[in-house]
Amino acid sequence: MGVGAGLLTLVAAYPGAKLAGVTDPLPFSVWLWFGVGLAGVIVLAVGWRTAGWWRRGTAVVAVALAGLVCANQINRFVGYYPTIDSAVNDWTDTPLPGQVSMSGLAHTAGTTKLPPVGRLVAVNIPATYSHFKHRQELVYLPPIWFRGERRPALPVVELIGGERGGPGDWVRLGNAVQVSDAYAHRHHGYAPILVFADATSRFDNDTECVNGPRGNSADHLDQDIPHFIEKMFGASHDPRQWAVAGFSMGGTCSLDLVVEHPDVFDHFIDISGDLAPYTSTPAASLHDLYGGNVALEKANEALLVMRAHGKYTNVNGLFLTSTEELRHQHESEELSTAAAKVGIWSRVEISPGTHVWQFAAPAFATAYPWLANQLALPAGPRHETRHTKPA
Numbered sequence: 001m002g003v004g005a006g007l008l009t010l011v012a013a014y015p016g017a018k019l020a021g022v023t024d025p026l027p028f029s030v031w032l033w034f035g036v037g038l039a040g041v042i043v044l045a046v047g048w049r050t051a052g053w054w055r056r057g058t059a060v061v062a063v064a065l066a067g068l069v070c071a072n073q074i075n076r077f078v079g080y081y082p083t084i085d086s087a088v089n090d091w092t093d094t095p096l097p098g099q100v101s102m103s104g105l106a107h108t109a110g111t112t113k114l115p116p117v118g119r120l121v122a123v124n125i126p127a128t129y130s131h132f133k134h135r136q137e138l139v140y141l142p143p144i145w146f147r148g149e150r151r152p153a154l155p156v157v158e159l160i161g162g163e164r165g166g167p168g169d170w171v172r173l174g175n176a177v178q179v180s181d182a183y184a185h186r187h188h189g190y191a192p193i194l195v196f197a198d199a200t201s202r203f204d205n206d207t208e209c210v211n212g213p214r215g216n217s218a219d220h221l222d223q224d225i226p227h228f229i230e231k232m233f234g235a236s237h238d239p240r241q242w243a244v245a246g247f248s249m250g251g252t253c254s255l256d257l258v259v260e261h262p263d264v265f266d267h268f269i270d271i272s273g274d275l276a277p278y279t280s281t282p283a284a285s286l287h288d289l290y291g292g293n294v295a296l297e298k299a300n301e302a303l304l305v306m307r308a309h310g311k312y313t314n315v316n317g318l319f320l321t322s323t324e325e326l327r328h329q330h331e332s333e334e335l336s337t338a339a340a341k342v343g344i345w346s347r348v349e350i351s352p353g354t355h356v357w358q359f360a361a362p363a364f365a366t367a368y369p370w371l372a373n374q375l376a377l378p379a380g381p382r383h384e385t386r387h388t389k390p391a
Contacts, residue, residue, distance in 0.1 A: 096120055096138070096171050105141075114189045117181045118142040120171065125228045130211075130219030137167045137225075138196040140177055141233065143189035151234050155192040155241035155375035158225060158257075158265075160199045160250030163206040167196040173357040174247065179365045183372060192243075192375055193235055195225055199253060206288070208277030209253035210300045213291045218300075221253070222261045240314055241375050243267035245367075247360040251320075252277055255335065258315060259305045259344070267374045268317035269367050271360050275331040276301040302335060306342045316345040316374060320363040322353035 099120040119141050127134065145151055159176055161169035170176045176194055184191040199209045199217050207217035226242065229235045236242070242265045244254040251273025258268040277300055279285045290296040298304050306312075317339075319332035329350060336346045349367075353359030 096168055098177065099138070112147070114147050115143045116185075118145070118177070118184060118191065120177060123228070123232070125220075125224055127220060127224055128227070129223035130216040132201065132215045132217060132220040132224070134198040134201050134220055135167060137198050138171065139229070139233065140180060140194035140196070142180060142184045142191035142193065144184070144191070145193070145233070147189065153234060153236040153241075155243070155372075156195060156226075156229055156235045157192045157243045157245055157371065157375070158195045158197050158221060160197050160209065160221070160244065160246035160253045162248035162250060163200065163208075164203055165200075166203065167198045169357075170194075170196050170247075173361060174364055175361045176364065179368050183368060187372075192372060193229065193233060195229060197221055197225060199250070206249065206279055208249060208279070208285075208289055208300075209256060210277055210289055210296075212289045212293075212296065214288065218257070218260075222257055222264045226264055239264055239266045241266075243269070243371055243375060245269035245271070245364065245371065246273065247271040247357070247364075248273065248355065255302050255317065256300060256305070258317065259302050259309065259312070259339075260300070262309075262312055262315055266315050267371060269320065269364065269371060270317060270332070270335075271320045271363055272322065272325055272328050272355050273319075274328075275335065276303070303338050306338055306344070309342065311343045313343065315343070318367050318370065319346060319348045320367060321348070321350055322355065322359045322363075323350060324354035328355070 097120075098117065099122060102121060102123070105119065105121050121139050121141065122136050123139050124136055125134070142154070145154060159170040159174070161167075161174075176196070180191045180194055197220075199221060200207050201215055201217075205214055207214045209217045209221055211218045221244075230237055239262060244257045244265050245268065246252070246254040248271070251270040253273070254268040255270045255273060256277065258265045277285065277289055277297075279288050286292060286294065286297055290300075319336055321328040321332050329348070332348045336348050339346045349363075351359070351363055351366075353363075
């Protein structure tokens with residue numbers, strides 16, 4: 001019975017991942033241990049009445065161990081917790097390395113000596129325009145921000161993670177702070193401000209960065225955050241100096257936010273994003289993200305948005321995907337071709353890897369100098385009014 005239950009589970013679970021909302025492929029070892037665990041549960045339920053206490057206890061332990069191994073296999077694959085310490089620190093909300101409070105930030109600003117590294121500060125950004133119930137977010141300030149009383153109006157990059165995660169993922173898993181510090185070290189302390197944004201409000205709330213039943217995520221990203229960062233940290237107001245970069249869901253968001261709001265953002269790095277905002281199936285996406293509103297869905301599909309908008313100015317970006325992601329490769333090429341028709345320069349880059357943070361982190365590190373160069377203000381004024389929604 002146990003073998004039969006295990007085989008049945010594997011047959012049902014492996015191709016049925018999409019039905020469970022798991023749209024990214026998991027290795028066979030995950031489904032193997034999932035099958036073992038579920039088989040144990042079935043055997044335990046069927047034989048509970050007739051089994052002795054020691055068999056019951058052994059079965060319970062075996063099921064628990066199978067579940068633990070399955071969870072560990074998933075973690076090894078996605079790289080979400082590289083070490084036990086990183087898991088404990090995340091669960092206990094331990095401050096990230098280099099993180100300071102807003103009050104601590106005031107004591108370090110205005111120095112005459114350039115700090116060796118930047119600082120990470122936790123911020124509570126008012127949801128003035130979106131009313132989006134987001135979590136605490138993080139801002140990286142490069143060394144140049146701390147020197148002198150008159151700070152330069154620095155460029156900004158919003159960083160968005162996957163559908164399941166939090167604002168700190170780009171710090172813990174994407175190594176974005178180390179990448180930026182290394183760049184600043186080579187450029188006399190200069191680097192963009194990084195905003196580690198919360199696009200989902202909680203771990204399992206896949207908003208795809210749109211306004212809808214799951215919250216006004218788009219308004220938070222293109223209204224709340226820019227206004228706060230510009231006012232609090234003296235950042236640039238120029239869309240030529242604002243960018244969005246993201247992985248997985250965040251990759252989809254990066255392109256969508258730029259083509260929908262070129263008055264706010266001009267540059268994107270789309271790492272393994274989808275063709276359009278998507279949850280598990282087309283019907284589920286329409287329901288979950290837009291409450292069944294087809295017009296709203298079309299207003300958030302990059303291909304349709306670009307076609308309706310027409311010619312863009314000074315907008316560019318990168319599509320980064322891995323050798324194992326054939327669908328993402330095709331979709332990136334399709335998006336890049338459509339972008340070129342409306343004046344958006346882009347390039348598709350394919351590197352070894354698969355749809356995991358172990359691929360996204362080095363891909364971002366490689367693309368970072370290109371992005372920093374794009375954010376350097378070009379010659380000549382640009383007059384474009386930012387469209388602000390009523391608070």
